[in-house]
Structure formats: C-alpha cells, structure tokens
Amino acid sequence: MVSPVRSICIVGGGTAGWLTAGIIAARHASESGRGLQITLVESETIGIVGVGEGTWPTMRTTLKKIGISETDFFRECNASFKQGAKFARWVTGEESDFYYHPLVLPQGFPSLDLAPFWTKYSDEHADAPSFSDAVCFQQAVCELGLAPKLITSPEYAGVANYAYHLDAGRFAAFIRDHCVKNLGIRHIVDDVTDVVKKDTGDIDYVETSKSGRLGGDLFIDCSGFRSLLLGQTMGVPFVECSDVLFIDRALAMQVPYDDAQSDIVPHTVSVAQKHGWIWDIGLQSRRGVGYVFSSNHTTADAALAELRAYVGDEHRDLQPREIRIVPGHRQTFWKGNCVAVGLAGGFLEPLEASALVLIELSADMISTMMPATRETMDIVAKRFNETTRYRWDRIIDFLKLHYILSKRTDSKFWIDNRDPDSIPDSLKEQMELWRYRAPGDQDFTSNNEMFPAASYQYVLFGMGFRMDTRVSPLDRDIGTAQRAFAQNETLKVKWTKTLPKNRDLINKIKELGLQKI
Amino acid sequence: MRLVELSRSEHAGLRIRDDLVEASAASQHLIPIVVSEFRKAAIQYPIVFSKNPETGRFAPYVMNGLGLQENLFWSGTEMDVAYVPLNVRRLPFYVGTNDDAPDTNVLCIDLDNPCLDGSGGKRIVNPDGSDSAYLKEMLSILGALVAGKAATEQFIATALSLDLLTPILLDIVLDDGTPLQVEGLYSLDEEKFRQLDEGEIAKLWKTGCLDLIYTVLIASGQIIKLIRLKNQRIALSRAWHSNAG
Numbered sequence: 001m002v003s004p005v006r007s008i009c010i011v012g013g014g015t016a017g018w019l020t021a022g023i024i025a026a027r028h029a030s031e032s033g034r035g036l037q038i039t040l041v042e043s044e045t046i047g048i049v050g051v052g053e054g055t056w057p058t059m060r061t062t063l064k065k066i067g068i069s070e071t072d073f074f075r076e077c078n079a080s081f082k083q084g085a086k087f088a089r090w091v092t093g094e095e096s097d098f099y100y101h102p103l104v105l106p107q108g109f110p111s112l113d114l115a116p117f118w119t120k121y122s123d124e125h126a127d128a129p130s131f132s133d134a135v136c137f138q139q140a141v142c143e144l145g146l147a148p149k150l151i152t153s154p155e156y157a158g159v160a161n162y163a164y165h166l167d168a169g170r171f172a173a174f175i176r177d178h179c180v181k182n183l184g185i186r187h188i189v190d191d192v193t194d195v196v197k198k199d200t201g202d203i204d205y206v207e208t209s210k211s212g213r214l215g216g217d218l219f220i221d222c223s224g225f226r227s228l229l230l231g232q233t234m235g236v237p238f239v240e241c242s243d244v245l246f247i248d249r250a251l252a253m254q255v256p257y258d259d260a261q262s263d264i265v266p267h268t269v270s271v272a273q274k275h276g277w278i279w280d281i282g283l284q285s286r287r288g289v290g291y292v293f294s295s296n297h298t299t300a301d302a303a304l305a306e307l308r309a310y311v312g313d314e315h316r317d318l319q320p321r322e323i324r325i326v327p328g329h330r331q332t333f334w335k336g337n338c339v340a341v342g343l344a345g346g347f348l349e350p351l352e353a354s355a356l357v358l359i360e361l362s363a364d365m366i367s368t369m370m371p372a373t374r375e376t377m378d379i380v381a382k383r384f385n386e387t388t389r390y391r392w393d394r395i396i397d398f399l400k401l402h403y404i405l406s407k408r409t410d411s412k413f414w415i416d417n418r419d420p421d422s423i424p425d426s427l428k429e430q431m432e433l434w435r436y437r438a439p440g441d442q443d444f445t446s447n448n449e450m451f452p453a454a455s456y457q458y459v460l461f462g463m464g465f466r467m468d469t470r471v472s473p474l475d476r477d478i479g480t481a482q483r484a485f486a487q488n489e490t491l492k493v494k495w496t497k498t499l500p501k502n503r504d505l506i507n508k509i510k511e512l513g514l515q516k517i
Numbered sequence: 518m519r520l521v522e523l524s525r526s527e528h529a530g531l532r533i534r535d536d537l538v539e540a541s542a543a544s545q546h547l548i549p550i551v552v553s554e555f556r557k558a559a560i561q562y563p564i565v566f567s568k569n570p571e572t573g574r575f576a577p578y579v580m581n582g583l584g585l586q587e588n589l590f591w592s593g594t595e596m597d598v599a600y601v602p603l604n605v606r607r608l609p610f611y612v613g614t615n616d617d618a619p620d621t622n623v624l625c626i627d628l629d630n631p632c633l634d635g636s637g638g639k640r641i642v643n644p645d646g647s648d649s650a651y652l653k654e655m656l657s658i659l660g661a662l663v664a665g666k667a668a669t670e671q672f673i674a675t676a677l678s679l680d681l682l683t684p685i686l687l688d689i690v691l692d693d694g695t696p697l698q699v700e701g702l703y704s705l706d707e708e709k710f711r712q713l714d715e716g717e718i719a720k721l722w723k724t725g726c727l728d729l730i731y732t733v734l735i736a737s738g739q740i741i742k743l744i745r746l747k748n749q750r751i752a753l754s755r756a757w758h759s760n761a762g
Contacts, residue, residue, distance in 0.1 A: 150570070150573075151568075151570075151571070151572060151573035152568040152569075152570055152573045153573075508572075508573075512572050512573055512574065513573075514573060515568065515573055515574075515575065515677075516677075516680075517682055517683065517684065517703065
C-alpha cells in the first residue's frame, strides 16, 4: 500500500510562496486537473518582508519556464536590468576605490584563465587596468549606464548576461495573478491559526480562521522569518552564523528620482560604510536604498545618520523601515512532509542577492525531485537537505570573502571581520590554494555550486588580492592571453557604441514590447 | 539624408535622373516590402523577415545579398532583376508624418539623393503648375506603400500569433570555403505551418494570409540564386587574382 503525493499546501504568499507555486505547477501540469493539486494560503494581515529586489540571471530561465512574458514583467514589476554589482569603498574606503562583479564571465573563461597574466602585468605596470575592466567588457557598459540588450533582442536573450532589479511587492502580486489565472493554483486568503500533526509526526493539516482545514501530502513553508511549519511545528532548530557574518540589522528606504526620466543605474551598487554597507538599487520609478550593519558595532541612530548622509539632505523626510536579521539557516530544510523555502529556511545579509536565487533553486529542486509517494519522500528530503546545506555553506564562504580582504581600519567592524576565528575553515583552505593560482572550476566540483569560479576571481582580485605567480609558471603562451585582452577591448568599443541607455530601453520595452523570438 | 516636405512651388525647378534611382540600393542587402508585392517579389528574391532596429518590430524584406551591404543583383549601373521593390522605385520621395498631426501623411523629398541632378529628365510639375505624370506615378507608388502598411502589419501579427516565424539557419559553405552565416533573419516555419488545424487554415484563407504564406515558402528557394551569384563572384575574383599572379 503506497500513499501517492497528489496535493501540496503552500503556507505564505510572498515571493517565495508564489515562485515556488509557479515553478512546481508549470512542471507538474496543475492546470490540467490531472497533475499535482496546489493550494496556497496567505494572510491578509501579515505583510511580506519584500526587500528581495535583486535577482540572479537564473530568474530569466525561471520566468520563461513558468510561462511569463518578459515584456509583461517589465510593465508590471517596476523592473530594471541588473548587470552585476559595483562594490565601492570596500578595499581602502577611499572615494576612488571600487571594483565590479559583472555577470559576464572573463574573456575566454573557463578554457582560458587570464588571472595570472593580469596579475603579472599589473605587478609590472602601475597604470594597469583593474581586473574586472581588463577581462570583461561589461564594466564599461555599466559605467556608461547602458542596457544589456537591444530592442531587437528576443525576450530573455541578451548581448550581455543580465539579471533584474524588481519591486518585491509587485513581483509577488504579478506571479500570483499568473499562477491563479494560468497555472491552476487554488488561492486562499486566510489566516493560519494552527498546524496539526499526525501521530507519525507529519503535518496533517493547517487550520484557518474562515476556510477550515487545509490538508496536503506535502507542506511547503513559505511563512517567512516565523518559519511557522518547519521551525515552530516541526521543531527544526536554527543554526546561527553571526560569528562569521556580523550584519544583523537593515534600515531600508525608497528614494524617489529627481526626475521621472532620470538614468537608471544598470547594476547593484554596494557602498561600504563604517559598520556595514549600503545597497542602492535602481527601479523604474524609485531607488531602493538601505544600510545593513552590525548592531554589535554601532547604534541604529549612528547608522541612520550614515544612511542619511548617503541619500542626501533633500530626502531628509524619508522614514526608514527597520528589519532585524538573524543571520543563519535551519539545521535541515525538509523534515517529514514539510519543506521550507525562502526566509522560513534562513536568511543572510543581502550581499550578492542570494535570497531570491535560493528560492528558485529550492523550488526547482523540489519540483524536479518531487517524490511520487510519501514512502520515497524521506530519500528526497535527505538529498534536498544535503544539497541545500552545501549551498548555504558556499554562500556564507563567498559573502565572507568580501570582508576578509578589506584593508579598512576605520572601525572594529572591519577589523573583527578579518579575525581568523571568524573565517570558515573551508574558505581558509581555498585562500591557501589561491595564494599561488587563481580560483578555477577544479575548486568547485559539486553539481550544485552557487557561484562560479569566475565570481571568486572578480571579488578576490577586485579586493586587491595578490597572487604569487613566481612559483608556478604561466601554463599557456602569452599570445593567447594577449588576443583575449585585445578581444575584450574590441567588445568594449563595439557594445558601448551599440547598446542603448538603460532607461531608454526599458521605456521602449514598455511601449513596444520585445519579440518572443 | 536631408528630408524636407515637398513644395510644388519651391521645388518646381528640381530635375530628377530616374536612371540613378536604383543606385540607392547598390549596397542594400535587404529592402522592405509590403504584402501586396509578395507575388512579384517571389519571382526574383527570397522574402525574409527582420526586426526594425528602432522598434524591434518584424517587417518583410527581399534579400539582395548574403552579407551586410551586399547587393548581388547590382550590376554596376542598375538592379538586374525582374521586379524592383516599391521602396526603391519611390526614391527620392518619402512619406513623412507631421509633428502637429501625427496621423496625416506628408510627402517628403530627400534633397541629398544623388538622383537630384540638373541634367535629369524628370520634373515634379508641368509648366502649367499641375503635377507631372512622373510625380503622379510616384504618388501612386507611395500610396501603395501606405495602403499596404496595415495589411503587412496584420500579416506579421497573424504569423507571430501562430508562432510561424523562426530564425533562419543556413548550413552552407561557399566555394571559397567560408561558412555562410546569416544573423537576425527569420523565415516562416513550414513544419509548424503544416501542423495547423483546419480551423486555423480556414481563417488564414479568409484573411488572405494563406496565399502570402505559400508565396513566402516558394520564394525561400530563391536563396539558391543568391548563393550561385555569390559563388560566381568568388570564381571571378579567383580568376582575376590568378591572372594578376
């Protein structure tokens, strides 16, 4: 006697809930009536956290997969293009200090590794270009405020790799409408009052105020920081990582543009401050700006003063929203017949926009590994937990990498961040290897890697890390490298001449639309 | 290009050499056409679709060459073809719009077009000030282009709604060994077209789109003509170099 998995109950309707619903429904033909039945219950009284405004390029595939038109997405979600991140004042704190983590891979990567050639050249030339500028044309595109594609580019295709900035509130509503209208998801607006378990320890049903009991063979916890199902009901403990990543507080603001047609910056800007860093994200109608800091190193008032200094006196009337972050994640993410996606599973500071991508990856994994029966669910759960834990660990390593190379000494925050006791062993090991050779795919061998080796290169060399190239000789003839550097310069000229301004293209997409092909 | 609104009085003295008009297309590898031209175009050219670089919208074109700025039908003095598209024949005239009344069409002339030449035999107005037969012919060509615009857009919309447009993939190696690559060109997907159900085919027939689809499918074979012309050029250039050597 087997118990087939036929119905899913998702609790919570923020970005996590609706994206998960959409991804599973699109694969499992929920609209046909013969596939998996999905119910999503969300509260009217509990708002969404909604600060996830930066995506990865994966979002293009995700939206396409669930059947959304990119044109509609731009029209409805206040969305704009994101071509990576610009990190300012992270190394020395000086005004001129910046580097890019673009989304386009270094020229020739991974078959060609330009890092040792660039290192050698910049050892010998004081006026050498920065790593990101020397190996990737996208920095030049970003510095000029250009879009990553043309009006003739098909939906979801680009000249340069890109992701999005979006309004999280509007995005959740947009995906919700699509899910309800086109993907056959049952939507219930109600408050969950109780979660009731069976003798086996599985969740039996959730009790709601007006809609009665909602059952399911699998429950997906998208209830946000509360972690109503996985944390509160299933009792899965929380693993804090504040000993590695110190940021535990955010002050967020929505800053209007001077002019409705002001340029939209086509990348995330991250400006290091005394006790953390400020994000600055350009949407169509406003900027999202926020200061994430460590409350162990400064007070909210002092942080607010830093944030106000950044946004300028003309916005002194804006009131920030304060968000408390406990950095970390659940010990496991799937227990019994309950799996958590989004904040219910954990959260780290928004550096490198890992929140939304983890939702996509988790939902995708649940969808593709969907157990056919309750009996096989524990096997899937075990694999899901291993992979998800691996992903969290890699994100933590990669975020920490941004801090350990800073030369800033203007506060205890930056000095404490370099304390070896605060650096995970896995990262320490990598750093040992990278003293003599650049990060490569051989350092990241899982099928479930988060960041490509190229991302480590961008951050490592952007932060001023110096490799010792004397020990191991360059493994390729210099001619190949020179051609790749020259090709990068050619691409820079070509695309900075051809690509439109970010705002102009977004206006055009809203007016004329992009073609599907 | 210097486009101005045509004035019968101010431009009365202009002379046009109509034998120079086709020279404007000497380095155009694509020329836009309207659906009313499809049948005539099909006896000469492949009919393809491409996006307007300003709007991203699809429009139909005849193909003169396999690469940018290549017109294999250009003989050096004229287009050596059975049919010259309206968008060439109308030159040096254009249809513009007036900023004050965007829906009204305005007759414009390009004062920089080389076919404006004092030695030309065509004039805009007769000595009595009435429109010349030449201008009347130009007006009827422009009229056909304006009239064909809506029908052409309708055809494109229909093709897109049925997912019939598909990027052109050519797997051809020219006689000098260069693989032929075309970018940004689309054709009709014959396989998808064959899978349409009766109801959809009936709709296409009623709206006149069915004829157009067959015309485009048949015209696609004209690509062979372009490849032959291109290979002839390669052979000529080889012969030239071996003689010179």
